[in-house]
Amino acid sequence: MVNLSQLLHDFWLEYWPHIALILSLVISIPTAIHAAMNKKEVRAAIGWVGIILLSPFAGSILYIIAGVNRVRQTQISELRDKQIKEYINYDTPVVTNLRQQFDEHLEALQTLGNQISYFQLRSGNHIQLLQGGDEAYPAMLDAIHQAEHSIALQSYIFDNDRIGQQFVEALVKAKQRGVSVRVLIDAIGVRYSHPPVHRLLRKHGITCALFMSIPLLPLSFFKRPYANLRSHRKILIVDGRIAFTGGMNIREGFCSEFTNNNPAKDTHFSFQGPVVLQLMSTFAHDWEFTTNETLNYDFWCACTWDTPLPQVPARCVRSGPDRFLASTHSMLQGAFAVAQRHIRIQSPYFLPDQVLMGALNTAARRGVRVDIVIPKKNNLQLVSRAMLAQINEVIEAGCHVWMATGSFNHSKLITIDGQWSYVGSSNLDPRSLRLNFELDVEIYCRDIAQQIEQAIDEEIYSAEALSLEKLAQIPFKQRLINRIIWLASPYL
Template structure:
C-alpha cells in the first residue's frame, strides 16, 4: 500500500496528463462524430483538446445532445397518437392565394412539419401585454375542463401573479390545469413563480431541470422557448411574448416593451395542445387524456385561414424553422418583410436573404433601436453590412424595445411564433411557430411592420463606417461568439 502511495505521489503529474489526454481525446472524438455543424464541432474539439480536464466536463454538461435520443417519439407512444391523427379534419386548400409559388412552399411544410395544413382557423393579432394578458386571463376564467400553459419566462411579478390568481380560481372550479415553465426562464424572477403555483396546488413542472440525473442544475444550453396557452382544447394563444409586467403599460409606464401575440381558434389548436402534451409527457411522464385536453368541433367566426404549427428544437425537429425560412425566401416574388429582436442569421440563412435581394425582391428587415440584450445588439451590428451590401433595407426602430418575431412573404404568407433569427433559436431552443396562408393576416402583420418602418432609421453602409473603430472592433469580437450567445 505504501509503495502504491509513493508511486502515486511521485508520478501524479504523469497520471493526470494521461487521464486528461484520455478524457479530452474521448470527448473530442465524440464531438467530431456527432456534431452536424462544423463550427460547433471545431469549437468543442478545441475546448476538449486545449483544456483536457475542464473541457470534457463542460462538454458532458452542455455539449452532448441527450434530448435527441431521449425525447419521446410520437410514433412509438400510442398514448399520444390521438393528438396527431384526426382523419376527420380536411386538409386546407390554398388555391385562393392565386400564387403558384405557395404550392411548393406548402409541400415543404408537409415535409418539415408532421402536422398537416388545416383550414378554418381564425387568427387574431394581440399587441403587447395590454391586449394579450386580459384576453388570456379572461379565457382562463371561462375554462370549463382544461388549461394548458407553457412559457419560457413566467415572472413572479404583478402580471405573473394575476395569471396565478386566475389559474387558482379555475383549479378551484375543478378545471384540469398543467403549467410548464423552462428551468432557465423560471430564474428571471426571485422567488420563482413555480413556488407560488405549488403553494396553490396547481400541477406544474420545470422543463429540462435535471438532465444528468444526479446534478440539480438546469441544462442551460437547451431551453423551451415555446409560448402556449390552450383553453378546453378549443382556443389557444401563442406567439413570442413571455409573462412579465414589462409588457404592461400600467406597470412599466414609458418603458413598456412591445410584442405581438396571437389568439387562435380552429383545428390548428389541436396541434398546439399536441406540442404541449408531448413536452409535458417528456418532462413529467404523465400522459394527458385526449378527451380532456382537446376538442373536435370549433365554432369559428370568419374570416378563416389555413395554418399549421412548425416545431423546431434539438430533437427530431432540428432546424425545422431554418428549413421553412430557406424555402420561403426562395419562393418570394415581390416583397419580404422581417421583424426580429435578435437578428443573427447564420451564413446559410444570410445567403438566402441576400440571394432574394439580388433577385430583385424588396427585403425590409426591422430590428430594435433599443435592445434589451447589449451583447446581441453588438453582434447584430457587426454583420449588418453583409446584408445591406446586397440591397436589403435594414431599419432600426425608434421607441421602446420591440420583441416581436414576424415574417411575411408577398403579402400572403406569414410566419409567426417564438423563434428568433439567431443561432440559439435556430439550433438549440425548443421553438414553436405557425405558418399562415392568408392575405388578410399578412396584411395586418405588414401594417404593423410598416408602422415600425415609418418611425425607424435606415441603416446605411456610411453610418456603419462612421462608427468609431473601437466600437466596430468590439462589435466584431462579440460577433465571433454569436453562435454561443
C-alpha cells in the first residue's frame, strides 16, 4: 500500500525549490505591480519594488503592512473624504486684497492657499504666541475652567503625569458644571505614559476616543494596520470662541515646575475669531471619522465673537494621507519660491525631501537669507543622525544652519519676509509631510512674524553654526552610520 504522507514528503523534498519559486512569483509580482502603480514618487516606487522582488515573502509582507496607504485605498477614504462644512460668519468676509497691508508677492501665497486648503483666508482673528508650557498650559487650563457649554480637545500625546492630571481634573470639573466634553487622543501617542490617560478620563465619565486604535491581535492587526498613520494634531476649542493649536503636546516635561526649571521648549498659539471655526471643523471631522458621532455645529461653534485687537488674516491648512496629502508640502514649496528677503525655519526634525530642499537652495542662490535652526541635542537620536547625513546639501547652497544649544526645542516655526508665518504641528520630515494627519495655520501679520523671528533669533544667538568643515570632521564610521540611518528616513 502506498504511503501518501511519504509520497508527499518525497515530493516536497524534491520539488520545494520550484514550489517556493512559484509562490514567490505569485506573491511578489502582484505586490510589485501594486507598488509601481500606486506610489507617486519614483524613488518610493523603485525602493518598494526592489524590496519586494529581492525578498519576495518578507518584502511583500512589509509592503502590505507599511507601504499601503489604506486611508486612501479602503472604505476609510469614504469617511475621510466626506464634505466638510466650514461654519462661516459673514461678518468676517474672505480676504480679497492683501496689497493694502503686505508686499505684493504675498498675494501669490494667498492664491496658492485658496487652491490647497479647503478653508478661506479670513480676517478678524486675534492671535497670541505662547512660549512653552509655562505660558500655554495655564492659558489652556484657564479657558477650560471658564468653559460654559463645550470643550473639544485633541492631542497626539496626552500624558498621565502631573500636568496631564491637571487637565483631567479641569475637564472633570467642567463636565460636572454641565459642559459637553469630547477628547480625542492618538492611539499611539496615548501609550507614551502608563497607565494611559484615556482610562482615567473614561473612569470619570469623560467622552474620550482613540484615533486609529490599533487592535492587539495579529489577525486584527492585518485587517487594520494603521500604526504608520497617526494624528499629530493638537487642538483645544472652548465654547467655540477661543482655540489653541501649535506644536505642543500635554506633557510635564514642558513645565519649569516639574523639571527643576529646565523644561523642554515649544511654541503654542491661542486664537479668537473665524479661524476657531476652521479648527472646530477639523476636530469635528476627525471625531466623526473616529466615533461616527456628528457634532452639531450650531452648538459647538460660536456665531459672534468679541475679538480683541489687533485682528489679522489667517487660515487653517490640514494635511494627511487622505485627500489633503501634501498640502503643507505644497504650501511650503510655494512660500520658499516667493520669498524675497528672509526665510527663517525652526524645526526639531529637519528632513525635507529633494523638492523642498531644492526650493530652499534656489531661494538661497537667489540671494534670500535662509536660516535653519535645529537642536544640537535631539530627543530622537535616529532622526538627528539622519539630519546630519543630508544637511550638507542646504549648506552647500548657501543656507545658514544653526544647532541650538540648551533645552530641546520642539517648536515648528517658519516665517517669510517678516510678514507671513506658518505654525502648527508639522515637522519638516517625511512622516509629517506624507504620513501624519497634521494641522497648521498660515498667518499674515507683521507683529506675529516679528515675535516668531525674535524667538528664532534668540535661539540663533546662542547656537553653534554648522559648516561643511564641521561635518567633515565627523569620523567616517559615524558618517557612514548616519547615512545608513538616513536611508530609512521616510519611516523614522
